[in-house]
Amino acid sequence: MIRVVGLGPGDAELLTSQAAQALEWAEVVVGYKGYIELIAPETLQGKEVVATGMTGEVPRSVAALDHAAAGKRTVVVGSGDAGVYGLAGLVMELAVTQEAWCNIEIEVVPGIPAVIAAAALLGAPLTHDFAVVSLSDLLTPWEVIEKRLLMGAQADFVLALYNPRSKKRDWQLGRAREIILEHRDPTTPVGVVRNAYRPDQEAVLTSLRELDIQLVDMFTILLIGNSHSKVLHGRLVTPRGYFDKYEIDTDS
């Protein structure tokens, strides 16, 4: 059996007890080494650990399937949620390609995704409809990403941008901003969160116009407000609409 486990943002306080139990249950723990490091060393004691580098998603998943096929209780870990841009899908896709893997039970243990962690640190930006877009064009054609950004901006979704920028992918975020600016005001508030709930956490508010792209890296997630989002006492808030609907009498 394989459990694909979301560790959440990294802070042990945001791990669910279901995830903690899955780690305890495991005989083999497979994951990107940066995520393995988020787990307390004593939790991993006596377990076989398969830690690999970035872009090792396919060999990692194959290793997990091989261990599970050999009867080992196997956990694949990811940061955030195990499904959101995570390995849960790849493990399931691979599982049907080989007879030895086909009958392996695969369970997903959900975790707090990065977008939710970032939102909590910024205020309440996701109180209305939102869309989540990864700017990584390693596996997705850039035209598809552009279309999603354009339509997401046009439809006035709050936009969460994953993988906004890395050393090798340095122009996509600037282009994304141009596209979004076709349908959203330059003063639209933008939340920039780096290392949410990890050491060196940063959460800053800026605007589409003022956003300093040079400060964004691969540990950053961006939340771009919709046309109603505002900054209230230093927090990014997207109104649900109660103030439009009701005459709110706050003199109690």
Added chain:
Amino acid sequence: MIRVVGLGPGDAELLTSQAAQALEWAEVVVGYKGYIELIAPETLQGKEVVATGMTGEVPRSVAALDHAAAGKRTVVVGSGDAGVYGLAGLVMELAVTQEAWCNIEIEVVPGIPAVIAAAALLGAPLTHDFAVVSLSDLLTPWEVIEKRLLMGAQADFVLALYNPRSKKRDWQLGRAREIILEHRDPTTPVGVVRNAYRPDQEAVLTSLRELDIQLVDMFTILLIGNSHSKVLHGRLVTPRGYFDKYEIDTDS
């Protein structure tokens, strides 16, 4: 101080320890009575509980602000995440309307949102870009919702639909399907999850064409695949794109 706390889907195993600690810390716990019932009674012992009915969002938030202004350690609970269509935004919007409330510290404790819980039960539908839309037109004009559905479908986002149908709102889901079908094949897989991680949990797979709208109620969330989503061994999977990018040799 107010902590707005996401309880997750309801199962205590999916509560984070940060949320559990916030509940312990509270002197006053405020929430919709259906959510208060998700908390173990012993956790609430000795605390003041303000439980109100549905559509009581504004009085609930006002009560929380009044208690916090009086110096009480106040927790506002919601199911799922406290931000996603939750009370975090309303509490922040209200807080700036009265001098007595302006300086109350408001902290958001994130939780596993319904969309993530539903996805975990279905398989791995959120491995690629997705959009979250509420079909409730109580606070949002229906034209805005239609536009988001149309653009979301056109941009090939996986679509998560919140509040798809209630006794009083019975036509919106049928109309939503019509709109989505303008840009997506009738065979597109759809996951229907009711009461995720609660007693009477149901998770079924169907398609845009076969979806039986009569079976959907307000405890249900729908996940509609994108053009690449597929059903693999009874699970809904949206490929990330590894199989398109690499020649995957699974003969290890």
